[in-house]
Amino acid sequence: MAKVIQFRDQIDPSWLIGRGKAEEIVQLAEEKAADLVIFDQELSPAQVRNLERLFPCKVIDRTQLILDIFAQRARTREGRLQVELAQLEYMLPRLAGRGKELSRLGGGIGTRGPGEKKLETDRRHIQRQIRVLKRELEEVKKHRQLHHQRRKKMDLIQVALVGYTNAGKSTLLNRLTGSEVYAENQLFATLDPTTRLLQLPSGKKVLLTDTVGFIRNLPHQLVAAFRSTLEQVTVADLLLHVVDASHPEAGEQMEAVEKVLKELGAAHLPILTVYNKADRTDLTPGRETDETSIHISAFDDQDILRLKEKIEQVIFHEQIEGRAEIPVERGEWISALYRSAEILSSKVTELSIQIEFRLPLHEFERLSPELKRYIRT
Ligand SMILES: Nc1nc2c(ncn2[C@@H]2O[C@H](COP(=O)(O)OP(=O)(O)OP(=O)(O)O)[C@@H](O)[C@H]2O)c(=O)[nH]1
Ligand SMILES: [Mg+2]
Known part of the structure; x- marks a missing residue:
């Protein structure tokens, strides 16, 4: 394998890279008897055509590579x-x-x-x-929504694993729920959300869902195509953001994930950050500095138990704060909030009442979806 990088102020419309550089790569490909040249960029249809004429082997771009991996x-x-x-x-x-x-x-x-x-x-x-x-x-999606409604009726809290590809999400789903879900040291090992029942230390049960690994600059065809898969994330009650803490670009990967969450409209959901692969870093499990994160190694039984306890704590004990502006005619919502939440402040105007409140996540989960639409956490 060989890797070539070119820095250019402007891309060449017909070759992407410079013509000279292209010829240099042709030579290299011939020397190495390469089967394939991959451009880590999206190529226009014309560029692929031009490059294919020039190169002795197949030429693909980043999008096609990702599509191929996804297809497998x-x-x-x-x-x-x-x-x-x-x-x-x-x-x-x-x-x-x-x-x-x-x-x-x-x-x-x-x-x-x-x-x-x-x-x-x-x-x-x-x-x-x-x-x-x-x-x-569309049909499959309708089915999934039905499933979702049924789950909601079962009154189960939904927790979703999100994070950059290869962070350890599927491994954690396996380790937490004792199930076998395909996990491998490969990019995009998971393409479909997989949901399992997770039993917490107290015996309470929640649903845990694995998701597709996020990546930076997802090809736009895939953003559209995978939106509905990732939409699962937006119906979760809690997100576990799994980070490969041993990765040199962990910070950038976290930002990429946060950006996608924002695009999906899931940025407001409660998040527990799980710094994983502590066995390969100098992070000390159990020495977290803030309430909303945890350091673990997915391979360590003790850490898995701590993670379960942490999830339980976040869902059933930790309070989340919210604010709602409710139209005065929705008296039933107002009284629902007064019943289940601790009211921090309230202000009545002519048309609405503004309420600031605090309540545990599992209570929040029970509020009606219509009411939740008026709430900002
Ligand atoms: N050293 C170490 N390796 C881990 C840990 N957790 C997961 N891995 C490894 O990291 C690789 C990726 O794990 P996966 O669980 O497939 O990652 P993923 O986040 O599901 O990846 P995608 O499905 O591609 O998004 C596997 O080789 C795991 O064995 C950990 O705590 N420590
Ligand atoms: Mg996976």
């Missing part, structure tokens, strides 16, 4: 549908070039080459497939 990893029906959709959407604008090349194979002046005709059929075929996939996804 997707396990549930929803995951597979989403990856397929993203792949087709990526392919569509990139069909054109090949068509032109094929059209040279036949057809005289003024006639449309078989390549071009094929191109159009291909394109229509793909567009049709995209529509079918989107419809199927």
